[in-house]
Amino acid sequence: MKVIFITRRWLILFWILLGIALFLLCAIKLKEDRSISAVFGSPITSGIIVIDAGHGGFDPGAVSDSGTREDEINLKIANKLKKYLENEGAKVIMTRESDAALGRTKREDMSKRVEIIKNSDADIVVSIHLNKFPQSKYYGAQTFYMAGSEEGQKLAQCIQSRLIDVLNRGNTRQIKAVNDLLILKAGQAPSVVVECGFLSNPQEEKLLKDDGYQEQVAWAIYCGIVDYFAQQ
Template identity: 30%
Template sequence: MEGTPHKTLKAFAWALVAGLLVFSGWPMARALAEGGGRAEVQAVRYSRGPRYARIVVELSRQVEFQVRELPADPKAGRSPRIFVDLTPAVRGPNVPAQIEGSGKLITRLRVGQFKPETARMVVDLKERTSYRTITLHDPFRIVLDVEIEKSAAAPAAAGEADESGSEDDPIAGILGGLVPKPRAPKAAPKPQSKPLIVIDAGHGGKDPGAVSKRKNYEKDIVLPVARKLAHLLKREGHRVMLTRDQDVFLELSERTQKANEIIADAGLFVSVHVNASPNSKAHGIETYYWNVKVDQSKASTIARENFTNLESVFKQSSGDLAAILSDLKYKDKERQSAALAGHLQRNMISSVSGKWKGVRDIGVQHGPLYVLALTNMPAALVELGFITNATEEKRLFSAAYQQRLAEGLKTGIEAYLKETGR
């Protein structure tokens, strides 16, 4: 979004994972929350794929948290565990003390009160994993991603002992840190198999996305374009997956999970959106790739696509984040994503500017967009135009214009794949 000053962006950082657990009843937790100003753990959500699991912990407000890992102890019959400490916080009445896991990764999740001011979650694992965490805002959430490691240890024996949460807990001796463990290398796709192209139609269902003065919705533009793009790519023999092909709502975490579940052969991720501005004259096409640094003039676009407000957009508060991203090989992903974004932008502009006059090339931008940060492959987010501009709104709802945009995106994707030898 253009032309308006913006507030300072909020913090975004990776962290290590962890914590230990004891059980206590929710009535005491509610009393503590009401009487001592402690945050309440309001929900714990768990989803999984064949090699991937995501846990989202939602709280009533922002809290400090520590994350640590305890390795397997075969002699004691204990599997690997991941622990998360939340301070000051208590488990809310709607959060079960135990959630059964499923799949190859997680045996169960347990949530309880370690100390009067500290809630604790433990994730019992079936084998060694790689993992990372990220925080989101409005509401405050801690997202824990867990993935199978290639060098995984054998799964723990059945019947592992419960954790007491006592003060001499062995986890206390393990030092925390700011940098998560490097993720294990992923298997390369089979040479004869084309890389999978993941197309993400933004928003959907209860989330309309950007809304025009005429009460037209972003979600009603991006899904047809995504479908047209998928059809064009499939016609050329490409393998394609849509994160959604109906008017349904998906959490941002669900979108990235769908892509990351098939990371072994996923080639790239393209998220399709349209823009908005309080300035009805604002118009043009732009494409984003991941970078922690933010152009303040783009803050509201980034906030909107992250489903949050300006105060909740990620901010690089120190040099630590850049080092972390470097350690996680995000620099290489950033380079590839920038190349992808460039191909998409150039070919969208080329595809529509010959027939429609006044198409503005805003160019390639960067910022800390959630779907770009948490995808494990080159990723770009395209803004097809401004729904708040009357001329572009009319074009964006035109089937012919949508088709030309899809053709430009298809050409851009193929140019990127050719350039990278995929």
């Protein structure tokens, strides 16, 4: 009986010591993970990102039947995206930070946006817009990139995937290559235009005017940007 008692005691002690060892290993691993995060940070830390809030000032962009202006919502989403990116250590350059155009004419405005992008040394460029069709049935965010740009395509896909996951999994819109958008030709960095939804769709217009939904749009774009940088 004495031998059995000693065996059980050592067995209990063994399991106690094993539990302590596992606890210490987990604690060390957690500390290492936090140290790695502190050293290397987010994938976008120190990245340079240009955010272009489309239109502004004399140029309202698309205007819904109820009078909702695209340029105002573009800027709100852009500012929210800026906040998310800067919180992770990215350097953000805005083409505009107020409801004003960059020039007296559309040509002058676009010329100055292009100049900002060319002088930015940006890693990526994201231009925020809203869509509008004559018909009201169309809905859903969609991301465009410059035809022939492999990195632009990757960035567009990362953002589009997040837009669908975060905003509407019923959205079947896919990324699309274009070659007629000046903002995508402005610099050497991968560039995308994000059409965040349709002002011509009454339900989506209502969402786009909502501050909470604008946060979701900005968050989805931010997550897509992080995904892209994580692949680099």
